[in-house]
Amino acid sequence: MHTNTLSNPQSVDVPSIPTCSNLDFTILFAAVEAGEIDLEQAADTLLKATDAIGKESGIYTEAQLNRKMRLEQDRALVMPEDGLPDEVSDYLFESCLDDLIDVSRLTSIQEICFRLHLGGFDCRSISKALGRSHKSVATYLREARRKLQAACEEGIYAGWYEVYLSEVRRSRKIN
Secondary structure, rough: OOOOOOOOOHHOHHHHHHHHHHOOOOHHHHHHOOOOOHHHHHHHOOOOOOOEOOOOEEOOOHHHHHHHHHHHHHHOOOOOOOOOHHHHHHHHHHHHHHHHHHOOOOOOHHHHHHHHOOOOHHHHHHHHHHHHHHHHHHHHHHHHHHHHHHHHOOOOOHHHHHHHHHHHHHHHHHH
């Protein structure tokens, strides 16, 4: 009678066990109790011995299942939470921003200051870039904010500006 020695978990010769009758269950259970092999390996050994494992049965060993999941992840599409690619989200944001600026009737200098402000520049940086005083840039931004808030309250983008600015300010605090 053939007996399997399970002193080393890696030395379990599972493919050589063709049928359930050749497997000595007492040795397998003793090895699990002694901690020589884990319960997952013992279950895989039993399933292979009874020919209950494989594609036909839909039952996989842990290694087969990990490989299958890894291959599926490689083929799976990664979708952002909103379901849109970043390029589409950026385009939609820019088009909404352009529409809001058009509706609010900002002057060109107010629009430039506003876009730089949305880009993360503070008043001092904008004043250096435009060659204007800090106070004039602050005034441009204050007027742009007033016009944009009025456009939001009246138009289809009601509340959008406040939400966006709160998110921009929040993200700066996190960084």
